[in-house]
Amino acid sequence: MPEPRRITSADVARRAGVSRATVSYVLNATPGQSISTATRDRVLDAAAGLGYAPSAAARTLRTGRSDVVLCLLPDWPIGNEVGNLLGNLSTALAREGLTFVAHPGSREDRPIAEIWKAITPAAVLSFTDFSDREREAMLAAGVALVVALLGRAGRAGLHGRELEVPQQLIGRRQTEHLLGTGHSRLGYAYPDDPRLKIFAEPRLAGCSGDPVVRTVPLDAALAAEAVAGWRADGVTGICAYNDEVALAVLAGARRLGIATPGGLAVIGVDDIPAARLAVPSLTTVTTDQRMLAAHLATTVVAAVSGRPAPVLATADLIRVVVRESA
């Protein structure tokens, strides 16, 4: 086999009878260049005819930045909703000519620096915050954007590119629903997994009505203990960290023979498939992942091109799905 040599801009230039520079100008539509339509077309034709695709590596080497957006996934279990968000994000960024990739795996396995150095991304998104050193290193390396999807609460982002509002809003919506359906004494079912703290804290902080917090493991017997505790406190409505925790609360209540929602109302977060199949079916709160993804994509694009970040319209972002449990 005659080693199928890569097609380079030189090939296109040769075929179009112009210089490589011209090819570059035409293909990148470089502003401030005046190239005749005839030449333009010849180049375009040649490129198309040869099936030319520029070498991403060369471009990256030259410009110091690829068109890849790197997302660092958290080390806590990612479920359906996150998967969904990533998919939407990928689609939205693709429309802008950016390639989205996600890197799973904890930062302990591999220093975060190795990851982005291997990719030379245009932007890095992360679900957890960066240390100042990391942030600086990336910026110094020319990474255009550094978004923490959930910055430390209250921290004025270096870029105003953080997105903690929705989390608090989730807690708010949960309590609003419960308070609105006649429950005045509330509990908060906190997740067992310490890695989830970064999400749980802002959600809890968004709750009004000062709920009684208890940790609820994903186990019916252990959940029952928590439920018993809440009962003793006079709590009648529970905001759960997410649907899984909510299902645990439901299972715990059942063990104790407590009727739901009569004896205890429960509201989750995420609307996982199991939520509607539970008995009683689970009332929960969902985020419009498509809208959120669109916003994130816009934020990334803005940052890459040096424009200010857009403001997230949070109005319809988070919705209560009313079912039987609350």
Place this chain on the structure above:
Amino acid sequence: MPEPRRITSADVARRAGVSRATVSYVLNATPGQSISTATRDRVLDAAAGLGYAPSAAARTLRTGRSDVVLCLLPDWPIGNEVGNLLGNLSTALAREGLTFVAHPGSREDRPIAEIWKAITPAAVLSFTDFSDREREAMLAAGVALVVALLGRAGRAGLHGRELEVPQQLIGRRQTEHLLGTGHSRLGYAYPDDPRLKIFAEPRLAGCSGDPVVRTVPLDAALAAEAVAGWRADGVTGICAYNDEVALAVLAGARRLGIATPGGLAVIGVDDIPAARLAVPSLTTVTTDQRMLAAHLATTVVAAVSGRPAPVLATADLIRVVVRESA
């Protein structure tokens, strides 16, 4: 700010008082080069002292291949288990010096070629099969490995690097359990989402006992219809495509007032958190994701370095988790 110039191998060479070539040979431990220990150490010290990290882009440009392993995610909803697998895979590959990234999003959004051209990966993994054209294009571009996690059944892979066995094994284990607990007439609860077919087919094919197949949407009322049908057929044990479908079957049975497992035994797949919280708790089948990830990682490494693919030891890979529902 004095524009923090990147540290290159030239800097290291200068500091160590050697040529750039030598630096390259030392840092890559290039075989067939005779470099004195003294020089070696000087280079190593200089590199460490300067905090030198080679430019991935330049390396990729030169060698035609990055050290990134690209995984193309399917467009069907990815859940916890897949997330888990990806995490383990990432960790395993990191140990081999490879950077793992995943690209979500359907192939309709963006031709698959654009993705890998943007990354120049050492290897590409995919959950679904590639067309022959795609496969060839990648191979021609120097991508070392092209694994379809689930090739078309029966297709003799170009590389023998396909992994369909576990899927069939899942079905096998489910039926074994049900047949072993006294159920002779079985049903298979097929997922509603057509995108899942690629997983569902091999799982179903692995089932013994020729089960009666019915599609079960994730909705209690609709699931009840399917359950009623099975009852009419004399079916007493259901293998579900996954835990969510199994939960739907459970919900359907409850609607009809059918006791589980007395009236109908159900076994799922995945062991999602909701499985143990269901009523009755769900008997299910799990895959050892860590073991699977290790095998995949080994396969990738073998392929990248041109060695033959290892054989997967399937013995303990798939396990039944016995709970109440079957």
Place this chain on the structure above:
DNA sequence: CTGTTAGCGCGTTCAC
């Protein structure tokens, strides 16, 4: 206006 020349970015590798 139109388009070209030339050198850069950085690590790798062949030939001496």
Place this chain on the structure above:
DNA sequence: GTGAACGCGCTAACAG
């Protein structure tokens, strides 16, 4: 152990 070319695209400076 070294010099020098190479992989490929970008872009400032420059000539018709």
